[in-house]
Amino acid sequence: MKPFRIRLTIILMALIGISMTGAGITMAQLFKDSHISVLEENMSREIKLLSGTFSFMDTSSPDALNYYTEQAEKISSLTGSRVTFITKQGRVIGDSEKNPREMDNHSTREEELLAAKEGIGRAIRYSDTLDREMMYVAGSVSSAQGFDGYIRLSMGLDTVTEGLNRAWMIMAGGLVLLFIAATLVSYKVASSMTSPLEQITRVARRITDLDYDARVPMKRKDEIGQLATAINAMADSLQAQLKTIRDNEDLLQSVLDNMTGGIVMINAEGEIALLNRAAERLLDVKNSEMTGHSYKEIKHHYELTRLIDDGVSAGVPVHEERSIYNPVERIVRLDGVPMIQDGCSRGMLFLLQEVTEIRRLEKMRSEFVANVSHELKTPVAAVKGFAETLLGGGVTDEKTARSFLQIIYDENERLNRLIGDILELSKIESKRVQLECSPIHLIEFFDSVLETLSKVAEKKKITLSSDVPAELFIEGDEDKLRQIFMNLLSNAINYTQDGGNVRVTVVSIQKKDGTESVRFTVSDTGMGIPRKDLPRIFERFYRVDKARSRSSGGTGLGLSIVKHLVELHRGSINVESDLGIGSSFILELPLLQEENQ
Incomplete structure (x- = not known):
């Protein structure tokens, strides 16, 4: 943020510098125009004063040239201006700086032309005679003594330039001081604007780095304060949402970790996206080693892998049982369903349940029923057979009859013991027997x-x-x-x-x-x-x-x-x-x- 503060300070300083420079140029121009305007007015008044008080001589007189030259020099010493007398035809008949005889015709000079039209004419130009920039003011004068022409006063602009230079020097010094003051003020203003933004930026970066406890400690009521409030509210919302997400993730992870059935999630690219603990134990693999790898890498369970491959390839539900050896034989039921979201397949989810014990118990139950039937059948058949023999009257010998009756009695006792043991075993296995210790x-x-x-x-x-x-x-x-x-x-x-x-x-x-x-x-x-x-x-x-x-x-x-x-x-x-x-x-x-x- 500091480079931004420096850039902002430079921009403010540049704007102030441009403004001050523009103001200085404008003031200098105004100063120059005002000074020239005052000189022009003074010279115009002097011309008017001369036209009313000066003793003119007929310009056709032989002594006119000397007379006007001498008078021009006297007037110049009094006014500090160059004085020139010019006839209507543009001939110079007197000048305080140069011999009139050597001067060319002035009929085309700008100031004479304006004076002829307006009475007073002004022009600023470079003088080749004096080798400097001059201001010329000419006034049209007509006298009864025989003078009809122009009185022209001229003055070098050196004084104006010197004054302007002094003004520039003073202005430059003031500008430097003002620029230094403006620099300090600009830096302070930039700091007051950027410091809160720097603070907000630091907090935003901390939030980006998942530090959702970061807050902007700012109580301002302006727009920056509103921005800080919005950042804090965003952080509060993110923190609450993240807590909810983490709680849900922890709950989901707890459910997955404590499920008795194995969960295997395969993404659309055929890679294992998730294995829970039960699946790790059942398949004898590690989630950290298999996540991101193809399910085909579970090579030591070929039958199971082939069944998964069939389900993934076809994209249809799978409900099958397979035997795996890890290291003993275990029977696993595999239920797979496609994961469809917004009409697109996201892979498949498989539930693996070991049913070895269930199948063993089912087998034991079948064997138990068969054994019970067989065990009951033997005494029942014996009782029935001997009873039918006795009832048929085929046994007349009392000793044989008693022997048959004893067999019937013994088989009945055996049947009672068998039924009693079955009931006793059923009670014990169903956990309905309580110990009285x-x-x-x-x-x-x-x-x-x-x-x-x-x-x-x-x-x-x-x-x-x-x-x-x-x-x-x-x-x-x-x-x-x-x-x-x-x-x-x-x-x-x-x-x-x-x-x-x-x-x-x-x-x-x-x-x-x-x-x-x-x-x-x-x-x-x-x-x-x-x-x-x-x-x-x-x-x-x-x-x-x-x-x-x-x-x-x-x-x-x-x-x-x-x-x-x-x-x-x-x-x-x-x-x-x-x-x-x-x-x-x-x-x-x-x-x-x-x-x-």
């Missing part, structure tokens, strides 16, 4: 459980034993824990040959994070579980030895119920087994349950 003295708890199973173990001559610390307590739902260990111990007894051992071991564990837990180990010396079956034994209706499981009265849901009840207590369960040696089920439960559990 209380302190449990574990040694008393296992004494009770083992006593309940002792009769079954005695029939197979299986030894039941436990190793439980005498003073160890745990917080949990006693009924649910009883259900867990009754299932585990019953399975251990069922799958252990006669004369084997089943043992329960309990130890307290201190974890690194300071929390305490209790580890339970239910081990047997049974047939063991093949390694290939270990990952699936907690699945519903999964049996290692299907024939033996049914013969033992198992429903195939026991271990699945156990796993859910353990997880309900925020615990974990694992199994270790060797064929022909035995199996060990290892449970780890927290010593204390959370209050909201």
Whole structure:
């Protein structure tokens, strides 16, 4: 802004200088014209005075030339002017400066011509005789003494020029002083005009640099003050709008970052414009690395990339599922829609949702329904078959009839157990089961459980034993824990040959994070579980030895119920087994349950 201030000062100074110079020239011209006019009037009066008081001589007299020359010299010494006597015919008969005999005819001189017409004539011209600029004033004079001609007075303009030069000197000095004063005033005026503009410009630049807190501290009421007020109002409006935009951006970013589905936005040029966190995790890429690059660079998901390419190329909605491997197989549903604005395509927006778990649950549901149907069908078919035989009268032997009735009764019991386990598992999986926790003295708890199973173990001559610390307590739902260990111990007894051992071991564990837990180990010396079956034994209706499981009265849901009840207590369960040696089920439960559990 300072160069502008300097330019403005120079312009003001130039205007003042031009004005002062023009005024000076005008004043000088007026001074010169006024001075010449005064000289002319004085010389005219002198001519008139001479015409009335001068003693004229007849111009035809032989002494006329000498007489008029002498008189001209006398008058010149008195007036300080050059005096010339000229006849009507233009002949010079007397001059105070030069010999009349050597002077040419003056009949054509401008001042004589004007004097002949108007009585008084004036002319200013350069005199070759005197070698300077002269002013000539001639008056027409006619005398009874025999003079009929002109009296001409002339005076050099040196005095006028000298006066004019002195005036110019004085004026120049005044102009210099005035110019200096004008310079200071101009600079101050320019500063008063540009300083507020400089301040406004600085604030405008700060606003341009996104500093929306900048304001113009100005209270003026003039146009500049109104401009400052407008700048401040604009900054307030921009700040409010920017805050709204940032709040909306933060809200949108928060929504995108916390969406469970992946969002991929592809612009009209086929470049990735946006990837949210879910898409980054799903595709195993980084938003910072992929933004601005072609979607075709997602090369390690070929099937997905090809589906995106089909949607982008055709510009039509896409609704498909594809499997990706990252590193395990994951099923992804891709929904893509074209982004249309003002009739023009802006690219496509894709929503990626992992449906692996949904499809797994759907498969499990289908398998569950099929397994339930199969498990229910077996006892129902048995009951129906034996009942039809009895009703048909084909069995007359009472012992055989009672055998059939016992089978019907056993199958009915098995059916009841199966239905009960299905209902129990359904309640647990739907989170409708609430724990009623209380302190449990574990040694008393296992004494009770083992006593309940002792009769079954005695029939197979299986030894039941436990190793439980005498003073160890745990917080949990006693009924649910009883259900867990009754299932585990019953399975251990069922799958252990006669004369084997089943043992329960309990130890307290201190974890690194300071929390305490209790580890339970239910081990047997049974047939063991093949390694290939270990990952699936907690699945519903999964049996290692299907024939033996049914013969033992198992429903195939026991271990699945156990796993859910353990997880309900925020615990974990694992199994270790060797064929022909035995199996060990290892449970780890927290010593204390959370209050909201």
